[in-house]
Amino acid sequence: MRSADAIVKILIANNVDVIFGVPGDTSMVFHNALEKYSDQIQYIHCRDERHAAYMADTYARVSGKPGVLDVPSGGGVLYAAPGLSEANSSSIPLICLSSDIPLSSEETGALTELKQVEFLQSVTKWNTQIKLASKIPHILRKAFRVATGGRPGAVHISIPENIHEEHYAFTEEELSASFQKPLRFFPNREDVEKACELLCRSSRPVIIAGGGVHLSAAYAELAAFSREFKIPVGTSINGKGSIAETSPQAIGVVGVNGGTEESNSIVKKADFVLVLGSKLNNVTTVAKNLFSHSPTVVQVDISEDMLDLNIRTDLAIMADIQSFLQELHTALKHKNRDYGNQLTEWNQWCQQVISGKWQRIAHEVRQETRFVNPARVVELLNQYTDEDALFVIDAGTQTPYMAANYLTKKAGRRTVFDRGHGNLGYALAASIGAKVASPQSKVFSMFGDGSFAMSAGELETASRLGLPIVFIHFQNHSYGWIKKLHQLYYDERYIAVDFGPIDGAKIAEGFGIQSLRITNNDKLEESLRWAMEQQSPVFLDMLIEPITDIVPPVKNWVEDSKLDPSERKALTY
Numbered sequence: 001m002r003s004a005d006a007i008v009k010i011l012i013a014n015n016v017d018v019i020f021g022v023p024g025d026t027s028m029v030f031h032n033a034l035e036k037y038s039d040q041i042q043y044i045h046c047r048d049e050r051h052a053a054y055m056a057d058t059y060a061r062v063s064g065k066p067g068v069l070d071v072p073s074g075g076g077v078l079y080a081a082p083g084l085s086e087a088n089s090s091s092i093p094l095i096c097l098s099s100d101i102p103l104s105s106e107e108t109g110a111l112t113e114l115k116q117v118e119f120l121q122s123v124t125k126w127n128t129q130i131k132l133a134s135k136i137p138h139i140l141r142k143a144f145r146v147a148t149g150g151r152p153g154a155v156h157i158s159i160p161e162n163i164h165e166e167h168y169a170f171t172e173e174e175l176s177a178s179f180q181k182p183l184r185f186f187p188n189r190e191d192v193e194k195a196c197e198l199l200c201r202s203s204r205p206v207i208i209a210g211g212g213v214h215l216s217a218a219y220a221e222l223a224a225f226s227r228e229f230k231i232p233v234g235t236s237i238n239g240k241g242s243i244a245e246t247s248p249q250a251i252g253v254v255g256v257n258g259g260t261e262e263s264n265s266i267v268k269k270a271d272f273v274l275v276l277g278s279k280l281n282n283v284t285t286v287a288k289n290l291f292s293h294s295p296t297v298v299q300v301d302i303s304e305d306m307l308d309l310n311i312r313t314d315l316a317i318m319a320d321i322q323s324f325l326q327e328l329h330t331a332l333k334h335k336n337r338d339y340g341n342q343l344t345e346w347n348q349w350c351q352q353v354i355s356g357k358w359q360r361i362a363h364e365v366r367q368e369t370r371f372v373n374p375a376r377v378v379e380l381l382n383q384y385t386d387e388d389a390l391f392v393i394d395a396g397t398q399t400p401y402m403a404a405n406y407l408t409k410k411a412g413r414r415t416v417f418d419r420g421h422g423n424l425g426y427a428l429a430a431s432i433g434a435k436v437a438s439p440q441s442k443v444f445s446m447f448g449d450g451s452f453a454m455s456a457g458e459l460e461t462a463s464r465l466g467l468p469i470v471f472i473h474f475q476n477h478s479y480g481w482i483k484k485l486h487q488l489y490y491d492e493r494y495i496a497v498d499f500g501p502i503d504g505a506k507i508a509e510g511f512g513i514q515s516l517r518i519t520n521n522d523k524l525e526e527s528l529r530w531a532m533e534q535q536s537p538v539f540l541d542m543l544i545e546p547i548t549d550i551v552p553p554v555k556n557w558v559e560d561s562k563l564d565p566s567e568r569k570a571l572t573y
Contacts (some may be wrong), residue, residue, distance in 0.1 A: 024072020053083020212277015258403020
């Protein structure tokens with residue numbers, strides 16, 4: 001059998017039913033094989049390898065399956081690097097198959113020649129080149145195992161064109177074998193008992209749930225544990241949705257970006273913090289400020305590299321989060337079944353604080369602005385979307401508003417933020433991957449005009465596929481995040497942040513997408529409701545209030561905007 005055909009059969013055996021990619025000269029043999037099995041694998045061809053990688057990344061986040069990316073040699077691999085790096089940094093299982101020049105053409109200066117494995121070394125969890133057709137089954141199974149096991153990440157396999165063409169006597173067993181699913185690492189019993197003991201000593205506990213809760217799918221366990229023992233739950237921005245934010249225990253996102261003063265104040269008053277699957281980086285901990293009062297910290301993570309990394313822990317436990325919560329729940333019921341009843345005063349105070357947060361946000365929503373009020377956009381999304389709605393949010397103004405103000409109505413990864421690197425241009429393309437992964441969900445893609453200029457071409461992909469995505473363009477004619485930094489910390493000495501207005505609605509219409517241009521709050525509600533009713537992609541071109549006239553819910557900006565400019569100190573996260 002030809003190697004390219006064997007690769008496709010192995011992908012099918014491993015439950016791959018969609019591939020995102022871009023064709024190229026060196027991948028023609030592989031594409032010929034894919035065409036034979038097009039009834040079993042959908043190939044979504046994109047306009048750019050970077051955006052194909054973003055689609056595969058978000059497909060993985062939403063589906064729970066590895067995303068698969070196909071790119072050609074040379075420039076295709078170069079363009080794919082940002083997407084691979086985002087997935088790897090965010091612990092998302094992604095498998096990149098790149099074609100390559102024939103082995104006989106190496107070191108000849110051939111067109112598209114690039115040391116692909118070496119180039120992608122720093123942005124992947126594992127990557128290799130196939131030099132023998134006989135190695136294909138082993139390497140592909142290893143790729144799936146490595147991408148999904150332990151702390152998940154991106155893997156890359158470079159396949160020279162001559163290997164794709166080579167014939168080999170593959171066995172049926174080799175072609176049909178699927179990779180071994182990741183093992184769940186149960187915690188050491190002594191660690192569970194110690195964590196239980198430390199928790200029982202506390203009277204003001206809180207849980208911080210990170211992206212690891214999504215990767216472990218520990219939603220039911222976290223909800224049951226926090227509900228029975230009445231422990232407040234905050235999340236990192238990546239962990240948003242670990243618990244339904246309509247739950248009495250939910251306190252919302254904590255940290256800098258989308259973390260509010262109210263939510264952060266609860267962590268700052270806690271005497272015990274249970275950290276589930278979070279790196280506890282500067283964004284989540286406000287440069288460690290949330291832990292400056294030295295609470296007891298128990299951190300649980302699937303990766304030893306993340307444990308005790310940024311915050312000194314009293315107990316670090318390497319385990320699967322779902323398994324850990326099951327064990328801790330059992331241990332705490334045995335040790336102190338009435339523990340939750342001892343936290344009545346703590347819970348009442350926390351709920352009072354969060355009630356104040358929503359009163360403040362309600363006031364911000366009602367504020368009249370010359371142009372569209374971003375807080376009002378999010379409030380309308382809260383009102384009119386159901387629990388299955390999916391939001392893919394680009395870096396920029398929309399990120400803190402969605403993190404702080406949007407209420408996830410059920411547990412799950414219903415909001416996707418690209419927080420590995422905060423790449424501009426992510427959300428427009430990535431929302432296509434989200435919609436393919438969850439066709440029953442209404443998908444919203446939210447991005448600024450800086451991002452739109454980097455990714456507009458993928459509107460053609462959405463139009464071609466007829467995907468009913470609501471694209472929301474927050475236009476303020478600038479790189480808004482950077483402009484706000486100039487305003488707050490550099491005496492309003494603006495440089496390289498402003499650009500001319502564009503008519504995003506007309507651009508989208510050029511791709512065959514229905515569009516509306518919204519310049520103020522008057523028709524905002526009507527426009528959003530119309531967009532949600534459509535069964536085809538729609539584009540809402542919103543002219544939002546200038547970034548210099550509002551303060552998004554970014555902790556430092558909210559606080560520093562009240563200070564004299566001479567007292568402000570810019571932070572680098």
